[in-house]
Amino acid sequence: MSSKKLQKNLSTRSIFAFGIAGMVASGLFLLPGLVYGKVGGWAHWVYIASGILIIPTLFSKAELATAMPRSGGAYYVLDRSLGPAVGTVAGLGTWLSLIFKSSFDLIGLGAYILLFLVFPIKPVAIGLCIGFGILSLTSTKGVSRMQEIMVALLLVGIGYFLATGVFNLDHNTVPMEQAWSTTAFLESIGLVYVSFASLIKILSMAEEVKDQERSIPLGMFSSVLVTMVIYIVGMVIIMKFVPSDTLAGTLTPMADAAGNLFGETGIIIFSALAFLAFSASANAGLTAATRYPFALSRDRLFPDIFSKLSRFNTPTYSIISTVLLMILFVLVLSPEGVAKMASTFILIIFGMLNLAVIVMRESQISAYDPGFKSPVYPWMQIFGLTTSIVLIPYLGLVPRMAAGILIGIGLMWYFLYGKDRRQSSSALIHLFSNLGQPVDAEMEQALRQNLRERGLKSNDSLDDVLYRAPIIKHKPHTDYHDILTEVADLLSERLERSANEIKEALIKADEQGKTPASNHIALPHVYLEGINHHEVAIIQSPSGVYINSEADPIYGMFILVGPYDNQRQHLRLLAEIANRADQIDFEGEWREWNTTRIRHELLEADHVKEITVSHPHLQDQPIDHLWVHNDCLIAFIQRNGKMLIPHGGVTLNQGDHLILIGSEEGLEETADWFEHPQFDLTPRPPEQQKVS
Secondary structure (H helix, E strand, C coil), rough: CCCCCCCECCCHHHHHHHHHHHHHHHHHCCCHHHHHHHHHHHHHHHHHHHHHHHHHHHHHCCCCCCCHHCCCHHHHHHHHCHHHHHHHHHHHHHHHHHHHHHHHHHHHHHHHHHHCCCHHHHHHHHHHHHHHHHHHHHHHHHHHHHHHHHHHHHHHHHHHHHHHHHHHHHCCCCCCCCCCCHHHHHHHHHCCCCCCCHHHHHCCCCEEEHHHHHHHHHHHHHHHHHHHHHHHHHHHHHHHCCHHHHHCCCHHHHHHHHHHHCEEEEHHHHHHHHHHHHHHHHHHHHHHHHHHHHHHHHHCCCHHHHHHHCCCCHHHHHHHHHHHHHHHHHCCCHHHHHHHHHHHHHHHHHHHHHHHHHHHHCCCCCCCCCCCCCCCCCCCCCCCHHHHHHHHHHHHHHHHHHHHHHHHHHHHHHHHHCCCCCCCCCCHHHHHHHHHCCCCHHHHHHHHHHHHCCCCCCCCHHHHHHHCEEEEECCCCCCCHHHHHHHHHHHHHHHCCHHHHHHHHHHHEEEEEEEEEEECCCEEEECCCCCCCCCEEEHHHHHHHHCCCCCCEEEEEEEEEEEEHHHHHHHHHHHHHEEEEEEECCCCCCHCCCCCHHHHHCCCEEEEEECCCCEEEEECHHHHHHHCCCCCEEEEEEEECEECCCCCCEECCCCCEEEEEEEEHHHHHHHHHHCCCCCCCCCCCCHHHEEC
């Protein structure tokens, strides 16, 4: 299996573009006629209701995507939360639903082309499918750039349409030509859900997003908000400017409305926009769908060939198989049928994602650390799960039968092919741990790997901890327990805990298998109650130390001790230490480094500065009242030969020496402030406090 990783090329703008393209394409350019044919003048209320009902799933997806940003998003989070059998079904179901949705987009594209060309449309759709496949093979970054350009042009055109339409609306209400029907209304809501497949696309590509905890929620929420405004206003305009008998069932509602607003020129322009919208949506759908076979293969639930990456770092065979299935669906499926099939699968996945949030939260796995947390938990998730249960029956017997067949095939595939190839734990098992069920460490290890890839949060501080960390050179005649004794002695005064308590906690954690060790490094770590900051000890062992008799020799150790009530930050710091350690050759040059070189290689900050507290106004001032540049950290305070940890409760004395690390500019500006301090006695919020 290839060891290459997908590149992080996607920004907030990319997330917005991938999200809004699919929602606008099907929701505005194709579905209005199908929805109007079922509910008449109630159509815009269908869109309003759909927007309200999608909110719980939107929150759940943002939480899961920022906690587990991995390729094959829905599959990955459901596999890790509900187990590999459910994950296999979800992976296959989401893959097919995205292919259905992209096929639906290409069918819609064909409907608009038929307004101008007497030409077989399916060959055109197939040609576009192949073209997008080639683009996906060469570069995700190229896909995202093309997506952003297409969406920008699309929004300009739609904005002009909405502004002109609103300006020409009269003040009469939209007529309700059709009698109210609960069945038709709920069926229409389910049909509109096909548009929200774009949210699955975002979840699928979360691994490739830069600044995940900010970009993913912001991209999701903004795309849905803008889309709902477009849906509601656009639907009202379409119903006003397209005659009822024409609108019911049409596949070109935007061209029909534009013709009445702008004449023949409007039909041409907005058909071109439809071409752009469906192309952008199909492009995004294809890109997202290809990540599911890749993720299944990476977990050994699909043949290994699907996880191979090309020289462009794209999943070659996953893309080819997805393109071939899209071509098949374009050839055999009709618009409403494929929309209902896609919506059914999407509602099933949405329901399971809401359930996954509940399972992950209640499992209380410390490594589950989402960058965004859904509000109103668990009622938000219960509402979202109920929505799926209520809407699925209204989409018809055939989609339900197809979903049932898919579930059966997925379970058979798992038990006949995947079960023996991959044994795994899940968060669901952790819910039963208090009942005596065995729980292994795989789930937590998987989540810790996600923490490594995400990196530190903005208010996490590691450089100061590493700078003040004692560096111990291991003596050949001492063993692992001797090292723990020495570390515990060094850290006991800083942590205000007995050396024996620290040592016993580290030994207990090691006996429970909680010490990560590989590639000749080990990361012993433990939480202690009643402490308020983190400490690290660095061990350099030129001759190697053995943690157990079967393991390889360990040449480097980073022993982390942190607060029990801040376990998630503890795990982020541990993950970042592992990231920085990955850049070091522990079997080679590390064994010869002096302490200065070790500290230099581990720190991200470039400069160190010492400040002596001399200004009288600084006497007895609390640390959290000081001004410190954003690119600067107070590593520790030296007072009368002792080291103090600069947490918020520490106050300054005349003659204290502050050790600062950071950028040259940050250090200089901070030093200037200490010479001429000006106080805002309101403590800064935690995210702005650059102290331990």
